[in-house]
Amino acid sequence: MKNLPPTPLPTLERAKAICDAEGLHYVYIGNVPGHPAESTWCPKCRRVVVERAGFTVRALHLDKGKCHFCQQAIRAFGKGDRV
Numbered sequence: 888m889k890n891l892p893p894t895p896l897p898t899l900e901r902a903k904a905i906c907d908a909e910g911l912h913y914v915y916i917g918n919v920p921g922h923p924a925e926s927t928w929c930p931k932c933r934r935v936v937v938e939r940a941g942f943t944v945r946a947l948h949l950d951k952g953k954c955h956f957c958q959q960a961i962r963a964f965g966k967g968d969r970v
Contacts, residue, residue: 896922912930915939918941918942920941925941926939929957929959931959932954932956934956937949949961
């Protein structure tokens with residue numbers, strides 16, 4: 888798909904807003920370094936549980952499948968907390 892232009896940022900933001908409005912958790916905007924929605928947030932305490940920078944996971948705030956901060960179950964990776 889290298890022959891296609893990048894998806895415009897407003898389109899990605901609209902798609903995320905629709906997902907949020909529908910109650911989907913863990914939706915993030917990828918490939919837009921520095922965007923506030925590039926990380927995964929806990930739906931309960933609203934803190935970052937998977938901190939991303941571009942294509943890199945910079946921090947993983949999960950303990951045995953739960954948010955490190957509030958213990959909310961996070962189903963971002965399935966089994967375990969490894970990336």
